[in-house]
Amino acid sequence: MQSFTEENYLKIIYHLSQNNEEAIQTNAIAEKMQTKAASVTDMIKKLAEKQLINYKKYQGVTLTPAGKSAAINIVRKHRLWEVFLVEKLNFKWDEVHDIAEDLEHIKSTELIERLDEFLAFPKSDPHGDPIPDKNGQFDTIPFTKLSKLKSGEKGLIMGVSEHSSAFLKHLEKLGLTLGKKITITEINDFDSSVELMVEQKRISVSREVAKHILIKL
Amino acid sequence: MQSFTEENYLKIIYHLSQNNEEAIQTNAIAEKMQTKAASVTDMIKKLAEKQLINYKKYQGVTLTPAGKSAAINIVRKHRLWEVFLVEKLNFKWDEVHDIAEDLEHIKSTELIERLDEFLAFPKSDPHGDPIPDKNGQFDTIPFTKLSKLKSGEKGLIMGVSEHSSAFLKHLEKLGLTLGKKITITEINDFDSSVELMVEQKRISVSREVAKHILIKL
DNA sequence: CTATTTTTTTAGATTTGTCTAAACATATAG
DNA sequence: CTATATGTTTAGACAAATCTAAAAAAATAG
Numbered sequence: 001m002q003s004f005t006e007e008n009y010l011k012i013i014y015h016l017s018q019n020n021e022e023a024i025q026t027n028a029i030a031e032k033m034q035t036k037a038a039s040v041t042d043m044i045k046k047l048a049e050k051q052l053i054n055y056k057k058y059q060g061v062t063l064t065p066a067g068k069s070a071a072i073n074i075v076r077k078h079r080l081w082e083v084f085l086v087e088k089l090n091f092k093w094d095e096v097h098d099i100a101e102d103l104e105h106i107k108s109t110e111l112i113e114r115l116d117e118f119l120a121f122p123k124s125d126p127h128g129d130p131i132p133d134k135n136g137q138f139d140t141i142p143f144t145k146l147s148k149l150k151s152g153e154k155g156l157i158m159g160v161s162e163h164s165s166a167f168l169k170h171l172e173k174l175g176l177t178l179g180k181k182i183t184i185t186e187i188n189d190f191d192s193s194v195e196l197m198v199e200q201k202r203i204s205v206s207r208e209v210a211k212h213i214l215i216k217l
Numbered sequence: 218m219q220s221f222t223e224e225n226y227l228k229i230i231y232h233l234s235q236n237n238e239e240a241i242q243t244n245a246i247a248e249k250m251q252t253k254a255a256s257v258t259d260m261i262k263k264l265a266e267k268q269l270i271n272y273k274k275y276q277g278v279t280l281t282p283a284g285k286s287a288a289i290n291i292v293r294k295h296r297l298w299e300v301f302l303v304e305k306l307n308f309k310w311d312e313v314h315d316i317a318e319d320l321e322h323i324k325s326t327e328l329i330e331r332l333d334e335f336l337a338f339p340k341s342d343p344h345g346d347p348i349p350d351k352n353g354q355f356d357t358i359p360f361t362k363l364s365k366l367k368s369g370e371k372g373l374i375m376g377v378s379e380h381s382s383a384f385l386k387h388l389e390k391l392g393l394t395l396g397k398k399i400t401i402t403e404i405n406d407f408d409s410s411v412e413l414m415v416e417q418k419r420i421s422v423s424r425e426v427a428k429h430i431l432i433k434l
Numbered sequence: 435c436t437a438t439t440t441t442t443t444t445a446g447a448t449t450t451g452t453c454t455a456a457a458c459a460t461a462t463a464g
Numbered sequence: 465c466t467a468t469a470t471g472t473t474t475a476g477a478c479a480a481a482t483c484t485a486a487a488a489a490a491a492t493a494g
Contacts, residue, residue, distance in 0.1 A: 005481065026442055039482050041443055046480090058442060058489060089331040099325045106323075108316045114306040222451065243472055256452055258473055263450095275459060275472060 002052075004105050007074050009033065009043050010052060011104075013063055014071035023060030069136055076132040078104040079125035080115050086126040087119065093126040093177075094168035127168075128159025128178050128214065144217060146182075146194060147210035154183045155215035162212040174203050176213065219269075221322050224291050226250065226260050227269060228321075230280055231288035240277030286353055293349040295321040296342035297332050303343040304336065310343040310394075311385035344385075345376025345395050345431065361434060363399075363411060364427035371400045372432035379429040391420050393430065 002010065012032045016024045030040045048055035052067035063071060081103040085096040113134060116122075123139070124130050130138040143158050157180045160168070171177065175198050185202065186195040192207035205213075219227065229249045233241045247257045265272035269284035280288060298320040302313040330351060333339075340356070341347050347355040360375050374397045377388070388394065392415050402419065403412040409424035422430075 003480080027440090035481090036483065037442060038444080038484080042481075085328075089328070089335055091327075091331070095327075099323070099328050102323050102325070106316070106319050108319075110308075110312075111302075111306070111316050114308070118306055220450080244470090252451090253453065254472060255454080255474085259451075 001107070002050075002070060005043070006047060006050075006052075007070070007105055009040075009047060010063070010067055010071040011074045011078075013053065013061060014068065014075065017063060023054075023062050025060045029061075072132050072136040074104050076134075076136070077106070077112055079129055079131045080112060080119065080122070082125045082127070083119050083122045083131070084115060092168075092172070094165040094172065096126060097163045097165070124159075126178075127163060128157075141214075141216070143214040145211055146196075146205070146213035146215050147192070147207055149184050149194070149215060149217075151184050151186050153217065154181065155217045156181055157213060158216045159214040160212055161214060167209070167212065170209065171213070174205065175199060175201060176203075176205070182215070218324070219267075219287060222260070223264060223267075223269075224287070224322055226257075226264060227280070227284055227288040228291045228295075230270065230278060231285065231292065234280060240271075240279050242277045246278075289349050289353040291321050293351075293353070294323070294329055296346055296348040297329060297336060297339070299342045299344070300336050300339045300348070301332060309385075309389070311382040311389065313343060314380045314382070341376075343395075344380060345374075358431075358433070360431040362428055363413075363422070363430035363432050364409070364424055366401050366411070366432060366434075368401050368403050370434065371398065372434045373398055374430060375433045376431040377429055378431060384426070384429065387426065388430070391422065392416060392418060393420075393422070399432070 009029065012029055013024050016028055016032065026037050026040045026044065029044075030037045033040065044053065044055055044061055047053045047067065048061070051064055052070060053061045053063055055061045078100045081100040082096045085091040085099060086093060091099075116134070121133075122131055124141075128141070130141060132138040141158055144155070145161075146155075149155065157176060157178055159178070160171070176182075180198050183197045184194060185197055187193075188195070192210075193204055194207070194210045195202065195204050197203075226246065229246055230241050233245055233249065243254050243257045243261070246261075247254045250257065261270065261272055261278055264270045264284065265278070268281055269287060270278045270280055272278045295317045298317040299313045302308040302316060303310060308316075333351070338350075339348055341358075345358070347358060349355040358375055361372070362378075363372075366372065374393060374395055376395070377385070393399075397415050400414045401411060402414055404410075405412070409427075410421055411424070411427045412419065412421050414420075
């Protein structure tokens, strides 16, 4: 069994591995964990000793199968709790991240299986992220970043790659929520901001925002 | 804000104060916390410094108003989660204590208020214990221990004063669950065990068990 | 290929909650 | 009222997770 802190390290290494084929570096973990590189080195040694990560000095880390499985389990719990908070307790999608960050560390596996059932085995969370099943299996939804689309292309909003409250509130205000159909009308040359149509409204989003909106064509 | 451990100490001091007018002793806390007296002394000092308990060396402790309010809040969370586990996730009353023991430490007050609402503001938990409202108010249900009843007396099972899985499973097997109507038929002289009728069945419980069953006459 | 910068690790200290062993205070018995 | 037993506190140590400062390795620039 892992401690609260060990679980957070595993989860962060897992997320960093998603956008990155190579070994994850100490500094990258330190930044996400809001801690110092020296602390990360200490924890890394501990996780390596427990066979949860592969580690060679100065060479970064990768998850072992056991570490990956533990990480996926935490992600599963996080996302199921987010569904619960939104569907059952009527929280908004921008309010649930921090609470789920605590709930994901509750240990009982029986609890999670019953919660999963209570929620009717949801396949994705309120931000469109896939929820692994109890064996750690999940479908990777193929998506394109909104910032990669060209003028005239159409698509559906499938997810977001940024979970901060500020970002999500901003999308909500613009009407850019999950499932909405959008059409690109123009990409501005000078700042790469994106003009698009959503529900008969013409709106504009910066490239920075567009990079974090995930589209199914 | 208190740590996980501080919260557990406050909760235990609160529960010990329920059956006891006097100051709570170091050893009593140590036993409930499954730790050593020396550790309790250390923690006691810390809680006293934070003005959560009143403490004079060798004289035991009592909760300050702030400490009591913090403790009641933890009890509220524990009991609401127990209701959730039983009513929504179909756990049995003997399975929920340990899980609620973890869930009670989740920090968000917004979460608890919404959970309370989702559960339709329950007044008592699956073991019959009252649930404080968000201001810490709750009704103390007047009850008598089954072991205090006399032959011929009738009553309703209102709660239990022991939450171990073994005890609760035992009651379940005997059909002695919340709300059941019972009639005492006989008290055995030699071992004080209690013979009673519940739903047309004649059963017998030891004095030890009878002491932990709470009855409304 | 050497010099400099960046990144990572080590060494040693700190905090939180715990422990054991010993000292001290209080309660109880004769 | 002294002796003993019980209960509590202190002193000093430890493990977990963190930190700062300094050393070491790797990457980059000229």
